[in-house]
Amino acid sequence: MECPYCGYHDSKVIDxxxxxxxxxxxxxxxxxxxxxxxxxxxxxxxxxxxxxxQRREEFDRNKLMAGLxxxxxxxxxxxxxxxxLADDIEAELYRLGRSxxxxxxxxxxxxxxxKNLDDIAYIRFASVYRDFTDITALKQEVDxxxxxxxxxxxxxxxxxxxxNDKLEELARSHRRNRR
Ligand SMILES: [Zn+2]
Numbered sequence: 001m002e003c004p005y006c007g008y009h010d011s012k013v014i015d016x017x018x019x020x021x022x023x024x025x026x027x028x029x030x031x032x033x034x035x036x037x038x039x040x041x042x043x044x045x046x047x048x049x050x051x052x053x054q055r056r057e058e059f060d061r062n063k064l065m066a067g068l069x070x071x072x073x074x075x076x077x078x079x080x081x082x083x084x085l086a087d088d089i090e091a092e093l094y095r096l097g098r099s100x101x102x103x104x105x106x107x108x109x110x111x112x113x114x115k116n117l118d119d120i121a122y123i124r125f126a127s128v129y130r131d132f133t134d135i136t137a138l139k140q141e142v143d144x145x146x147x148x149x150x151x152x153x154x155x156x157x158x159x160x161x162x163x164n165d166k167l168e169e170l171a172r173s174h175r176r177n178r179r
Pocket of ligand 1: 006
């Protein structure tokens with residue numbers, strides 16, 4: 001803490017007491033001997049997201065939730081699934097112990113989470129996040145998804161490459177046919 005009068009970098013504490021949610025310290029400048037008061041308060045670590053264009057933006061859980069909700073819209077997921085995923089991602093982010101995280105890291109965490117959750121939600125998010133410029137890139141992503149599923153078969157079965165609503169329609173009729 002620099003002296004507010006002369007800017008000197010060092011001071012000694014001449015009095016210290018606890019106040020509400022912090023500590024109040026009376027300090028004396030080691031250079032000009034002026035005294036001044038500081039308050040020390042515990043602050044939750046804030047996390048900044050480094051955007052693609054290098055701008056920094058404070059991490060916003062609501063934004064994360066909005067993205068997840070959009071991807072999971074109308075998907076047959078149990079209530080609370082999206083909140084749980086947001087919780088997990090948030091906790092994982094803070095566990096990194098960094099003050100700044102590239103948006104890509106968050107995007108990859110979301111992709112990883114959705115991949116385990118729901119194929120369509122995953123592809124929806126991927127199509128926005130990966131910014132697919134053509135159908136070939138999107139097909140590659142779906143192929144990768146299907147290949148990884150072939151290795152670890154899941155009851156949801158394979159999904160054809162079609163627009164979201166068409167996909168859901170097909171998935172529905174597929175489920176009906178199986179009954
Ligand atoms: Zn001073």
